[in-house]
Amino acid sequence: MKTDDLVALLAADTVPAPRRAASRRIAIALLVGLPLAALIMHVEYGVRRDLVQAMFWPMFWVKLLVPGAIAVAGFVALQRLARPGVRLRLGWLGLLLPVLLLWALAVVSYVLAPESQRPGMVWGQTWRTCAMNIGIISVPIFAAAMVALKSLAPTQPALAGACAGALAGAAAAAVYALHCPELAAPFLAIWYVIGMALPAIAGALLGPRLLRW
Amino acid sequence: MQGNDAEVLLRTLFLRGLDGDAAAYHQFLQKLSAHLRAFLGKRLFGWPDEVEDLVQECLLAMHNQRHTYQPDQPLTAWVQAIARYKMIDLLRSKSVREALHDPLEDDLAVFAESDTDASDAKRDLAGLLETLPDRQRLPIVHVKLQGLSVAETAAVTGMSESAVKVGIHRGLKTLAARIRSNAP
Numbered sequence: 266m267k268t269d270d271l272v273a274l275l276a277a278d279t280v281p282a283p284r285r286a287a288s289r290r291i292a293i294a295l296l297v298g299l300p301l302a303a304l305i306m307h308v309e310y311g312v313r314r315d316l317v318q319a320m321f322w323p324m325f326w327v328k329l330l331v332p333g334a335i336a337v338a339g340f341v342a343l344q345r346l347a348r349p350g351v352r353l354r355l356g357w358l359g360l361l362l363p364v365l366l367l368w369a370l371a372v373v374s375y376v377l378a379p380e381s382q383r384p385g386m387v388w389g390q391t392w393r394t395c396a397m398n399i400g401i402i403s404v405p406i407f408a409a410a411m412v413a414l415k416s417l418a419p420t421q422p423a424l425a426g427a428c429a430g431a432l433a434g435a436a437a438a439a440v441y442a443l444h445c446p447e448l449a450a451p452f453l454a455i456w457y458v459i460g461m462a463l464p465a466i467a468g469a470l471l472g473p474r475l476l477r478w
Numbered sequence: 479m480q481g482n483d484a485e486v487l488l489r490t491l492f493l494r495g496l497d498g499d500a501a502a503y504h505q506f507l508q509k510l511s512a513h514l515r516a517f518l519g520k521r522l523f524g525w526p527d528e529v530e531d532l533v534q535e536c537l538l539a540m541h542n543q544r545h546t547y548q549p550d551q552p553l554t555a556w557v558q559a560i561a562r563y564k565m566i567d568l569l570r571s572k573s574v575r576e577a578l579h580d581p582l583e584d585d586l587a588v589f590a591e592s593d594t595d596a597s598d599a600k601r602d603l604a605g606l607l608e609t610l611p612d613r614q615r616l617p618i619v620h621v622k623l624q625g626l627s628v629a630e631t632a633a634v635t636g637m638s639e640s641a642v643k644v645g646i647h648r649g650l651k652t653l654a655a656r657i658r659s660n661a662p
Contacts, residue, residue, distance in 0.1 A: 266603035268511050268596045271534050274622040275541040276504035280647035282496050286545035348546045349563065350555030418543040420563040477567075477658065478539070 287344040287417050294413040295340070295436065298406030302440045305402050310444040324448040327370070331453070332438035332461065334363040339432030343410070346425040347417035353424075360431055364458055371454030386449035392456050395445065399460025403430075403437035407464050411475060419476050426472020427465045434461035484513065484589035489553040496544065511537055512592035514561060519593060521565065528568060530599040536564050538654045558588040606656045607649075614649030617642040 283289070306312075319325040338359025345351045375386060389395075410429040419425035438457050447453070488509055495503025514533045522529050540560055547556050607618060620631040621642065632639045 266534075266599060266607075268515075268530060268534055268537070268599065269508070270622070271537060271603065272504065272507040272511055274618065274646075275507055275537060275650065276500055277618075277621050278541065278643075278646045278650055279498070279500055279628075280643055281498060282545040284545075285548065287548075348548065348551070348556070349543070350557075350559035351551055418539075418546040418560065420559050478543070478654075 287347040290413040290416060291340060291344050291347065291410060294409035295406065295432075298409035298433070299436060299440070301405035302402045302437055305405070306440050306444055309401070310398065310441070312443050313446060316443065322448065324450070325442070327367070327450070328442040328445065328448070328453055328457075329439055331363045331367050332435040332442065332457065335360055335435035335461065336432055336439060338363070339428055339435055343414070343425065343428045343432055346421060346428055347414055347419050349418050349420050360428075367450065367458070368454050371450040374450045383451075386451040387455065389447040389449060389452040389456075391445065391447060392452065395441075395447070395452075395456040396460035396463060398444075399434060399438045399441050399457065400463040402441050403433040403460075403464040406436050407433035407468065411468075411471070414476055415478070418478055419472070422472040422476035423469050424472070425476060426468035426470070428468070429472075430464035430466065430468025431461060433468075434464040437461075437464070482589075484509075484592070485552060485554050488513075488589065492544075492547070492553060493549060496547075507537060507541070509592070510540070510557070511596075512594045513557075513589050515596065516591035516593035517558075517561060517588045518565060520591075522568075525572075526597070527600055530597050531601045532564060532568055533596075534599055534601070534603065535654075535657055536561050538650065538657070539564060542651050542654050554589055561588060601657070601660075603653070606653060606660070609656060610649050610652050613637070613641065614645045614652055617645035618649045621646060 313319060338356070342353060342356040342360060345353055345356055375383060378386060407430055410433055411426070414425055414429055438461050441460070447456075488506060491502045491506035491509070495506050511533055514536050515529060518532050518536070519526070519529045522532065540557065543560070547553070607615060610618070616635045617631055617637065620626045620634060621628060626634065628639050628642050631637070631642045635642070637645065
């Protein structure tokens, strides 16, 4: 087929192109994925019984807001990575900054705590399951985000996949915080961060395979 | 500066096209294909036979992904990122990625030159078209290759007008997917 014929053929496709498709489709992916993630958390693990009381503890909010901030930054970065020729610029800082703040908080609280309490702050009661639980809860959000990305045009598929994973992991961590009994910053700084990193690594590995267009 | 003038003109035509102006969109694609031909031809000088195929693949990709362009961005950057992505894809499949020493950072490069002298494409797009399902193939064949209007095509095929439009739209996406799966 001659290129001029192809051009005429493409011009004959008059179905209007949706506007702001990247942000919209990723937002829809979150609207689909988040309730499923919450359902997994509720059915598999259950909301903590003292949730109302926990709302008066600052650490509960740290546990909710740090992943929440990462998820927001992940959303902003992902809708950029989904569009060709849009640079990430300092977008990755938004993903990193909350983690750095959490790590700083963890170091301070660890150093200030009496020595006898320190191991408990690191291991808590649930270190064996925490990261994996966050990973499991992130699956529906991650899958929905990858489907959305697939309909967009990421030119750096590994990076876009990793960002989709980080977004899913962070949103899942915020959901998991409604169950999780741990309240020590060092615990969050290690196990929550590993939990969020798991889907990000999966995304970096799967991106080049799944996101070709 | 020639690249800059082209940016302004192409962007105007493209945005009018996105608003539903089919004539402007047609003109945009014609100019775009000439720019892509010059841009890719320069960089694929070792494989002149591949240039026209890649021009077509880029055009199809840009058309199918046009919803990822937002007016807050220079069109040059968007076009160049897609052309570069498709070119690297091709070179990777030839496992000669190291040949791509040109960093392609010059933002005005893609619209700086244009080449309207199309050589023949190697890939058999018309043949790939035959492999599409009927509800996509028939609208494309009638509207484009036989020059019927959407309404006439609807009458001939017994499809509704919106089904004809959707058939063309989806057919072009399927075509891009077929090119991908046929790649070496």
